Amino acid sequence: MMFLSxxxxxxxxxxxxxxxxxxxxxxxxxxxxxxxxxxxDIGMSGEFWMNIGILAVWGIVTxxxxxxxxxxxxxxx
Numbered sequence: 052m053m054f055l056s057x058x059x060x061x062x063x064x065x066x067x068x069x070x071x072x073x074x075x076x077x078x079x080x081x082x083x084x085x086x087x088x089x090x091x092d093i094g095m096s097g098e099f100w101m102n103i104g105i106l107a108v109w110g111i112v113t114x115x116x117x118x119x120x121x122x123x124x125x126x127x128x
Contacts, residue, residue: 052076053078055069055076056073056079056081056082057073057082058078058082062079077105077106080102080105080109083102084102084103087102
């Protein structure tokens with residue numbers, strides 16, 4: 052995930068068939084938010100909150116999917 056999310060190199064260098072996959076990964080938005088606020092000194096602008104919002108939605112969706120498919124079993128002794 053780290054190689055495809057733009058942590059080590061720019062996403063424009065990726066082949067065209069891999070770019071849609073990198074847009075779906077949550078680490079892409081985390082890296083963009085950290086990079087914008089720390090490296091480029093943009094601060095907490097609209098782009099930062101958009102990245103946080105996408106991470107929050109991604110987390111909620113994966114939590115709901117995980118809770119739907121997880122089976123709680125009673126512990127028997």
